[in-house]
Amino acid sequence: MKMKTRLLILMIGLQFAVTTASAQDAPPAGDDDEVAVRPVKKSDVIPPKVIHMQAPKYPEDGYAEPPGVKVQLKITVTAEGTVEQVEVVTSGGEPFDREARAAVLLWKFEPATYEGKPLAVRIAVPFEFPPRARPKTPGKAPEKTPEKTPGKAPEKTSGKAPEKFDPHDLKDGEILVHGVRKIPKLPVVGAFVIDRRVLSAAPQPTAADMLRTVPGFYVGHPQGEGIANSLFLRGFNAEHGQDFELFAGEVPVNLLGHLHSQGYADLHFLIPEVVHSLHVIEGVFDAQQGDFAVAGSGFFRYGVTQRGTRLALTFGSFGHQRLLFLHAPRGAHPETFVAVALKSSDGYGPGNRASRSISAMGRYHLTLGTRTTLTLHAGAYAGRSVLPGLLRLDDHQSGAYGFFDSYSYPTAQAQSGYSSRLETSAKLVHTLCHLGERWEFSVYALRTDFMLRQNLSGFLLWYPDEPELRGAGDLHLQTNLDDTLGAKLQYFSGKMRLLDRFPTEFTTGVQLRSGNLTQREDLIFPAQSMIWRHLVDAEVNVLHAGAFVGSATRFFPWLNLNAGFRADGLAFLVNDELGNRQYNVPTEQAHQLGYKRNAFGTHLGPRLLLEAGPFDRLVTPLDQFRIYAGWGQGFRSPPPRSLQEGESAPFTRVDSWEAGLKFSPWGEQIALFRLAGFHTYLDMDYAFDPTTARANPIGDTTRTGGVLSVHARPWRELTLSASWTYAKAVLQGPPLATPENPTPGEKKGDLVPYVPPHVGRVDLAWSRRLGDLSGHPVAVSAGLGSSYLSRRPLPYSQWSDPVFLVDLSAQVAWREFSFKLEATNVLDTRWHDMEYNFVSQWNPSQSTNLPARHFVAGAPRTILGTLEIRY
């Protein structure tokens, strides 16, 4: 008799145990707290898919009256696709329960994913056993052996497993994070995971602007798209990246020893639509944080969750045009996609900010068996921009120049920026067991070209051995060519127990990087780029090897300890072709130019982090609180050409302290408040000097401050992220005396210039379904982003103007079409994107060598409309 095969698959309620150590996306630091506190709809989750089912045996000692026996189990499908934590919800009797348990433990799943990351889910699985009469001779076993292949089992000797498993068909249920936390989990208040909902709330003209959603972050655009953005975080003027470690996928963004700025990080290559999430650690607390992790680290994660093919066309103010093509095959992993973005703009102002760029990238996520995945990546970018340079405030106030103008001299009109980037990488993940033990190996190759023509100081520079060239113009031509190879190998222990008692996880790995840099800098006449002074002609080879070990242990349900240690070595070989130049000494009479040298140095950095809470098991009223405290030592590599022969490559050593708490008065699903205090010490800091267009040492400094943030979702349609950060950055002593500045005027307690004490940010996202049109839903969404930047201290006790900006966006989607309207600076504020106070000479007949305020005009109101077709 053929058994009735109707399957009962009921979703009792999905509960998700979000795992922080998911194989493909394991961040260097724990994360997912943001995700972990938000209720999500089932439709946001790609459910697990059964790849191997095992029918249960019909128990030899089991007998069932018609219509049979039902057993319902609740199981956890882990992020690795295995089955754990089997619980009998509806018992059919011990023999049936036993066989159902035994069978389901052999099932294999393709794990559920949420926003591209595998996660553990808890689901219900029913089994049905047909009736079977008791034999007349008790104790006689059935003659036939049950088949192991579902569907082929003899009717009377096997139970039934579901023939298909499609949770899309399940009854809807609120998917809640129930807080099954996996260790390690970085509990630092300064660790933030910004998901796509917040990232896309307000207009984000570039991927770098996404960083603004991180508490305490401000992103400046001092020279449009021609140069990397300026980054400010927690009291750091990170310039173009010198104080903030950035990764996009497996590939570092910061460039070692860049001529324009150490740690130069240009994010213009990144297409915002392929960024799945942004993970940020503020401070230095994770063992995997390496070079440039002074103020913190940021990790852009690739992923496209809205699958299909997209074609988007954008038009808007100032001749802005953008074409995006994005193909993300349905059914494939979120990290499988190709994307191309072409962009051009006349830029605001009188033609002094025009830009063109193209960015193309693709990723392919490949599953090799059940335990191994391979992700291949390739990307390329090229962009060129006309640069506006700086304008003296007094020249603007006198009416000589308009707010968006550039100086009319050829040396000012010739400013431009060019950059290109080619990168490829591969990441292999091999899982050893379902507890998360695995190896990860990634390798990348990176090539970047950079050329900058910039004159910030006018006609100031001259050299005593060539006094006749005084007034030739300070148009710098900087080129930096960088070829870098790198690899990372990391082992994750998965869940284990320390001393057979305490749940713990352990990780260790190595990071290797080798770079070859060719750097040149000249002062030029704008016509044909004729050189009037060679400044730099150098080739630099850098090798960076780092090793780290970290662990996270839960000693009590309310007490976690993360401990880590990192060791780094950096070796430099510098061939400085213009070294040993001496003024007023005829070189040919004494020596030939050139200074070849090498340097090597090491750095050891411990990191500790303690998390306590929630205390509901100790003191009930405190179940809404968690407290944290951490300390870590990090480093920043030196500009290679600043090193002398045999020097123990000096690092900027960073000591980072932080303590804070999280508070969720109405439950973390509704609102999560964070409050933290931090203190950071640097034993050698740098500040930008516009005259030389480089950062110069200013001695040891500290940052002390606090951050208050809230992430809330009071209604399903509304997401709010807001933060306020205060930081005071001060010198701990006067800078070292130099021949150029034998008696520095700064003293202990003076403010570090350019650092905004207060930074505020609000991101608001709202979306809902309006109704149906021709049988298809119409969805609308809107977003708001607002940034506040307090007055910034400038050199010589000047203060910049504060900045307050509001951006808005609105989108409507129907069927395959969507239209998005974005407006930045909707108040049309006249604001200074950057301000400096330094010496320039832009009026040859009225020369002055005293500092004056200069500014870069911020963008006026800009409106962009994007029509997108998905298919």
Next chain:
Amino acid sequence: MKWLAILTFSLLTLAGCDQGTTGREMIEYDVAGAPEADPTFTDDRGWEITLTRAELTFGPLVFCSHQPTFLKSDSLTDCGQVLGELGAAATWDLLAADDVPLGRLTGITGQVHSAQYDFGWNWPAGLGSPLWRGEAGAASLTLAGTAAKGGVTHAFDFTLDAKPRAAGLYTVAGLAAEGSPSPATTRVTLAVSARKFLRYIDFDLLEEQAEPFTLVPGSALENQLRLGLTTGTPATFTWR
């Protein structure tokens, strides 16, 4: 709601706190010329000089951070960081009874180690020739009077224009000047000495010419007076 108000108040209070400064400050103070101590003096060769007219056009002036003995580059022309500027030039009656205001200087706080200045003629970088920044009709230096020794008396009336030797350079550079102007500084007083200006002129060797003696461009006498005006320690500065 209550603690939201407290929070808002706290943030506003915090935002309004005195944040301090980046240390050095932009300052302004007066520049004044001290009177010539004695219009009558005897030079090293025994000539008794009596000045009836002594006018110096002074400025522009720059105070520098560099030590004048700084060896890495040309110490006479490289200023390092500019710590004060007097952009204009003023003609100063050295025989005036009181201090003569020469202008108002803009600068920044810090340790001054050296000074550079012009005598009315200033040659900005990028220009083909120097500009006169003093009063119309004035000269860099005008000295008139008599020189007497052993019953011989010569009358003289010297008018000198001292110009920088190249664009972007000052006529006097690398002059030691030690001071530490602060926000409390109200004045820097400049003192010069006509005796020093005339120290290279030997009235015994003056060629015969109709008196009063005057300067002929390119003559040895002109060079002697130029050397006296621009070398040695022709000026001292006192901040208060």
